[in-house]
Amino acid sequence: MLRPSILLMLLSLGATILGAKLYVDRALRSSSNLETPLGPDETTLDYIKALEEELDRLNADNATLRQLIESDGPISIPSQLISFVEKDLELNFKDAPIALVRDQHVLRDASGQAWLSALNEQQLEILSYSFDVLGILPPDQQWIAQVISAETTGSRGIYDPSTGEIILAEGFDIENIHHQAALIRLLTIALLDQHYPLKDDPSFDHFIARRALHFGRASIIQDRFYTLQAKHIGFITERSPNTEAAELFSKLPIFVQDITTFANTYGKDYLNQLKSQEDLHQALQSASSSTRDILKKTFPFNNSQSPNTKPADWTSDSFSIQLDTQLGSLTLKSYLKLHAAPSEQLDKWITALESDHLSIATESTQNAHTLWQLQFSEESKSTEFFQWLQSARQTIPSIVLTRTSKTVTLTHSEGLSNE
Numbered sequence: 136m137l138r139p140s141i142l143l144m145l146l147s148l149g150a151t152i153l154g155a156k157l158y159v160d161r162a163l164r165s166s167s168n169l170e171t172p173l174g175p176d177e178t179t180l181d182y183i184k185a186l187e188e189e190l191d192r193l194n195a196d197n198a199t200l201r202q203l204i205e206s207d208g209p210i211s212i213p214s215q216l217i218s219f220v221e222k223d224l225e226l227n228f229k230d231a232p233i234a235l236v237r238d239q240h241v242l243r244d245a246s247g248q249a250w251l252s253a254l255n256e257q258q259l260e261i262l263s264y265s266f267d268v269l270g271i272l273p274p275d276q277q278w279i280a281q282v283i284s285a286e287t288t289g290s291r292g293i294y295d296p297s298t299g300e301i302i303l304a305e306g307f308d309i310e311n312i313h314h315q316a317a318l319i320r321l322l323t324i325a326l327l328d329q330h331y332p333l334k335d336d337p338s339f340d341h342f343i344a345r346r347a348l349h350f351g352r353a354s355i356i357q358d359r360f361y362t363l364q365a366k367h368i369g370f371i372t373e374r375s376p377n378t379e380a381a382e383l384f385s386k387l388p389i390f391v392q393d394i395t396t397f398a399n400t401y402g403k404d405y406l407n408q409l410k411s412q413e414d415l416h417q418a419l420q421s422a423s424s425s426t427r428d429i430l431k432k433t434f435p436f437n438n439s440q441s442p443n444t445k446p447a448d449w450t451s452d453s454f455s456i457q458l459d460t461q462l463g464s465l466t467l468k469s470y471l472k473l474h475a476a477p478s479e480q481l482d483k484w485i486t487a488l489e490s491d492h493l494s495i496a497t498e499s500t501q502n503a504h505t506l507w508q509l510q511f512s513e514e515s516k517s518t519e520f521f522q523w524l525q526s527a528r529q530t531i532p533s534i535v536l537t538r539t540s541k542t543v544t545l546t547h548s549e550g551l552s553n554e
Contacts, residue, residue, distance in 0.1 A: 208235075209233045209234055209235050210234050210235070210236060210303070210307070210309065211309075212232060212234055212318070212322075213309065213315075216315060216318060216319055216322060217232065217322060219319065219356075219360065220319060220322045220323050220326055220356060221326065223323075223356050223359065224323065224326055224327070224352075224356070225412060225416075226326055226327075226329075226330050228325075228326055228329065229329045229330075230299060230329065232301060232322055232325050232326075233299070233300045233301065234292075234300070234301040234302075234303055234318065234321075235300055235301070235302055235303065236303045236304070236305060236307050237302050237303070237304075237305070238305055239287065239304070239305070241302055242287045242290065242292075242293050242302055242304055243283050243284075243287050244295075245293040245294070245295035245297075245300075245302040246282075246283045246286045246287050246293050247279070247283055248295050248296060248297040248298075249293075249294075249295075249296055249346070250279060250282075251297070252296045252297060252333055253333060253337050253339075253342040254339070254342075258458055259279055261457050261458045261495050262339065262458065262460070263276075263277075263278060263279070264495070264503075264505075265458075265493060265495055265505050265507070266278065266390070268505050268533065268547040268549070269470075269505060269507055269531070269534065269545060269547060270470070270473070270474065270530060270531035270534065271390055271462075271466060271469065271470050271473070272388050272390050272391075272473075273388055273473070276388055276391075278388065278390065278391050281387050281388070281391045282391055282394055282395060284383060285380075285383060285384055285387060285391065285392075285395045286395065288377070288379055288380045288383050289377035289379055289380035290304060291303065291304050291307060291313075291314055291317035291318075292304055292307070292317055292318065292321045293321075294321050294324045294325050294328065296328055296333070299325065299328070299329070301318070301321045301322070301325055303318070303321075312364055312368075315360070316357050316360050316361055316364075317357075319353075319356060319357050319360045320353040320354065320356070320357040321353070323349075323352060323353035323356045323357070324349050324350065324353045327349045327352060327353075327419060328349070330419075330420075331345075331349075331419045331420050333345060334422050338460045338461035338463075339460045339461065339462055339463065339466075339493075340425050340426055340427075340460075340461040340462055340463025340464075340465070340466070340491075341422075341423070341424060341425065341461070343394065343397065343426055343463065343465060344402075344424040344425050344426050344428075344429055344463070345424055346398055346402075347397050347398040347401060347402030347405070347426070347429055348402050348405070348406065348418060348419055348424060348429075349398075349402075349419070350398030350399055350402055350403075351398055351399065351401075351402025351403035351404075351405065351406050352402075352403075352406055352415070352419065354398075354399050354402075354403045355403060355406060355407065388473070389469050389472050389473050390466070390469040390470075390473070393465055393468065393469045393472075394465070397426070397429075397465055401426075401429050401430060402429060404432070405418070405429045405432055405434075406418065408432055408434070409434060414434065417435060418434065418435070418436070421435065421436045423436045423437070423438035424436050425437075425461075425463055425464070426463040426464045426465035426466075427463060427464035427485075427488060427489075427490075430464050430465070430468070430485060430486075431486060444508060444542070445494055445496075445506065446506070449494075449496055449504075453498055453499045454496045454497070454498050454504075455496060455497050455498075456494065456495070456496050457495045457496060457497060458493070458494070458495045459492070459493070459494050460492075460493050461490065461491055461492055461493070462491055462493050462507070463491065464485050464488050466491075467484070467485055467488055467491065467509065468481070468485050471484065471485070474527050474530050474531070475527075476523060476527075477523070480519060480523065483516065484511070484516060484519070484520050487511045487512045487513055487516035488509060488510070488511055488512075489510050489511060489512050489541075490510050491507065491508060491509045491510065492507070492508045493505075493506070493507050493508075494506045494508075497551065500551060501550060501551055502548055502549065502550055502551060503548070503549055503550075503551055504546065504547070504548045505546065505547040505548075506544060506545070506546050507544070507545045507546075508542055508543070508544045508545075509542065509543050509544075509545075510541055510542045511541050511542075511543070512541070513541065514540055514541050516541075517538060517540070517541045517542060517543050518538070520543055521536065521538040521543045524536050524543070524545070531545075533547055533549075534546065534547055535547070535548075
């Protein structure tokens with residue numbers, strides 16, 4: 136269906152062309168019906184010539200507008216590509232997939248919509264603040280913008296969960312085997328989103344884990360497509376590396392790099408270890424998927440509860456909770472790498488992490504408090520982690536550290552600006 140503005144423009148052009156044509160025809164018929172034909176005067180001839188020129192311009196504008204409408208509409212997705220994805224997933228599209236070719240700006244917006252499907256703008260800003268004060272990211276990092284840039288630079292397309300549409304980059308060529316493979320990947324993500332939608336109010340950790348499972352499954356099907364095409368064609372030229380994307384990626388903070396690569400490495404590896412299609416469906420539909428279990432390759436997912444033990448005074452009326460979420464093992468892994476944790480301990484602490492909880496609260500609009508609790512499976516691991524944090528205080532000097540049995544807590548408090 137045409138957008139109203141485009142439809143109105145078409146109708147206006149059509150009416151103008153028709154009106155001008157009728158006027159000219161009527162003028163010519165009137166002249167030919169006279170018993171004594173009168174030669175048209177110079178003014179009439181000039182007027183008719185002007186009308187004809189206007190008709191030519193309107194016809195040209197109409198042709199341009201039609202080309203614009205055609206380029207604005209969805210591309211025709213080959214049915215064999217849709218069937219390939221549906222057969223591999225053993226699922227059918229509830230709604231027919233729609234793919235649109237758009238510019239880089241729309242591509243970036245589609246990437247951002249995926250994050251907004253899990254956390255609203257205010258929550259993302261609060262989360263960014265916590266990453267900054269806890270030292271999960273270096274200071275003053277626009278991490279969401281960086282994730283979006285990493286995902287869209289050199290990309291052939293993005294799935295937009297807010298509309299259910301596939302947004303393809305300019306220059307997309309459906310005859311190109313690599314572009315077909317990219318579309319296979321995006322069709323897979325779209326189909327999985329239809330059958331395994333994101334649960335309401337997901338934690339940060341669950342969102343990252345679910346994203347990894349969907350992207351990982353899409354990479355597996357994309358690889359299978361390449362394998363079958365290679366058998367059929369005999370040879371497929373290797374995809375040339377995207378130097379712009381590689382250069383951008385190398386400059387990103389560790390946390391952003393890990394978020395970007397987690398899906399296509401650990402998510403893919405996790406699903407490849409599963410034995411059956413039934414196991415795949417169970418993993419994909421899980422509401423308790425976590426980055427910890429993906430890293431540890433635990434199946435099925437273990438729904439462990441985060442500690443969420445807030446200070447006693449947070450229960451008073453003067454405290455207002457702004458955000459409660461679980462950051463997960465991937466966040467801890469990035470944190471440890473950023474602060475140069477000993478490599479021999481890093482994997483042990485990540486494996487021993489049972490759950491975590493992030494809480495951000497404001498106190499009477501005067502102070503902001505950020506609390507990150509990490510609960511380990513063994514007290515010895517919490518002790519080791521706590522001791523390392525104390526030795527690393529020079530990189531995170533504003534953090535207050537406490538430990539109770541298996542739980543280590545990082546707290547940051549500061550006054551709110553009155554400006």
